[in-house]
Amino acid sequence: MTTSLNPASSADADAVTAAAALALGDDALVLSHRLGEWAGHAPVLEEEVALANIALDLLGQARVLLSLVGDEDELAYLREERAFRNVQLVEQPNGDFAHTIARQLYFSTYQRLLYGRLAETDGPLAGLAAKAVKEVAYHQDHAEQWTVRLGDGTAESHDRMQQGCDALWRHTGEMFQPVDGIDIDWPEIEASWTASVTAVLERATLAVPEGPRTGAWSAGAGRQGLHTEPFGRMLAEMQHLHRSHPGASW
C-alpha cells in the first residue's frame, strides 16, 4: 500500500508538498470521475462535448499532481476510501443537470482562485497551477453561464437550479480549510469566492443559500479522509477492475 503522507509526522518539505498535491489531485480525480458518468446521458450533444472536456482537463491535472506523490495508478486504484483527501463537494453524486452545474459553479470558482493564487507563489506547485488556471477559467465560465441560463430560464429550471445550489451549500465551507503546503491567504480566497458566487447567483435571479457552511458535519472533513456514503460506491466501481488483476499492466 501507499506510503503514509501525513505531514504532521514529518517536517520534510517534500512530504508537505506531497500532501498538498494529494489533496488537490484527489479533488480533480474524483470530480473528473463524476463528470465522466455523464457520458451518453447529457441533455444536449454540445454538453456531451463540454462535460467531457472539463473531465479530461481535471483528469490531466490529477495525473500530474498524483505523479508528484507516487505512482498515479497505485494512488487512484489501491487506496481505501479513508485515505482519499478530496473535499466532500466533488464526490457528491451528479443528480440532475442543475445539481451538476451547482457543483461545478462552487468548485470551479474555488479552484480558479486557488490555482490563481498558487501560481503567484514560488512554491513547487506554482508551475502546474499557472497552466491549470487557464483550463479552470473555462470551467468556471461554463458553470456561470449555465447557472444564469437555468436560474433565469423557465420556472422549472429556476427551481431545479435553486435546489442544486441549496443542497450542495453545506459542502462549500470545507474548501477553505487551509491545506498544509499551500501558502496562500485562505480567508481572502473565501471572501473572493463568496463575492463571486453571490454575484452569479444574483445575476441568475437565485437566492444565496442560507444553511450552515461550517460545523462538525456541514463543513465536511474530506481532507481528513472522512467521506460521504456515495463515495465508497464510486470507488468500488472505479477500482474494481484494476484490483481484480493484481500486478497487471494495462
Next chain:
Amino acid sequence: MATAAAHQAARTQAAHATSDATGTAPGQAPGTAAYQTAFDTAVAAEERIEPRDWMPDAYRATLVRQIAQHAHSEIIGMQPEANWITRAPSLRRKAILMAKVQDEAGHGLYLYSAAETLGTGRDELLDKLHSGRQKYSSIFNYPTLTWADVGAIGWLVDGAAITNQVPLCRCSYGPYARAMVRICKEESFHQRQGYELLLALSRGTEAQHAMAQDAVDRWWWPSLMMFGPPDDESSHSAQSMEWKIKRHSNDELRQRFVDICVPQAESLGLTLPDPDLVWNEERGHHDFGAIDWTEFWEVLKGNGPCNEQRITQRRQAHDEGAWVREAAATHAAKHSEAKHAEAQDSGANGKATA
C-alpha cells in the same frame, strides 16, 4: 479548374433562377432538365456539389438519410464505450477512452450540421431516431462485456468504419466530404489506440490475454456485417455509385477490411474466429467463411442484444434534458427581447432629444 468554375457559375445561376422563378416569372425559368445536366456534368467531373447548388430531390433525400444514419451511429456508439469510462483500469486508459467518446460526440455534431446544410435540422433527425424511423449502425446493438471490448471496438469497429469512410472523403456532396476528412483522421487514431489496448492485454497476464481473445471472438463477425448486406442484396448501391456518394461495393470494402485485419491479428497474437480464413494466392485476397446474415437481419429488425437498451437510454437522456434545452431557449429569448427593447428605447430617446 476553369471548367470547374464555369460549372459552379452555371449551377449557382440555375439555383438563383429557381428562386427567382418561384417569386416572379415562373414560365421563364429554364426547365429542370438544364439543372439536371449541370448537376450530372459536375458529378461526372468530380466536382463538389454545394448546399446552394441545385440537386435532384432523390439525391438530397439519399444524402440526408445516409448522413443522419451516420450521425445517429456516432452518438449511439458512445454508449457501449461510455459503459467502461468509470471502470477503466488505469488513468491513462481512462483519459484515452473519455477523449474517444468525446470525439464521437463531436462527429455527431459535424454530421448533424452537414445534414442541416441539406435543409433538415438536428431536432427532426433526433426525433426520427427516437421514434425508430431512422436507424443507426447495428454494431452498437452488441454489448461491451469486458474491458477488452473497448479495445476490440477501437481496432475492429473503428477500423471497419475507416474502411467504409475513407472513400466518403471524396463524396460528391461537399459538406459531407469535408466532415469525413476530419472524422477519418480521428477514427484512425481510435483504431490505433484500440489496437494498442489489445496488444497490452494480449502480452499481459494469462487472464488478460484470454479477455482479449474473447472480445475479438465476439466482435469479429459483427464487424464484417458493418459493411452491409452482400452486393446482390443491397438496395441503394447502384444509384449511390452513380451519384458518387458511394465508391465501392459492400463486398469490396469488406474484403479490403479482412485483408487489413489478418496480419494485424497476427501481430496482436490473437486469432480471428473463422476456420475458413485463408490466403487465396489466385485472387490475391483472403477467403473467409460465410456470414450469418440471419443474425444481421434480426439485429437490424430490433432483435439484437441491446437494441432496446440503447434507444431507451438515448430517449431517456433526451427527455430528461428537455427542461434544460427549454430553459436555454427561454433564457436566450428573454435576453434577445431585452436587448431589442433596450435598442428601441435608446432609439426613441435619440429621436426625442434630437
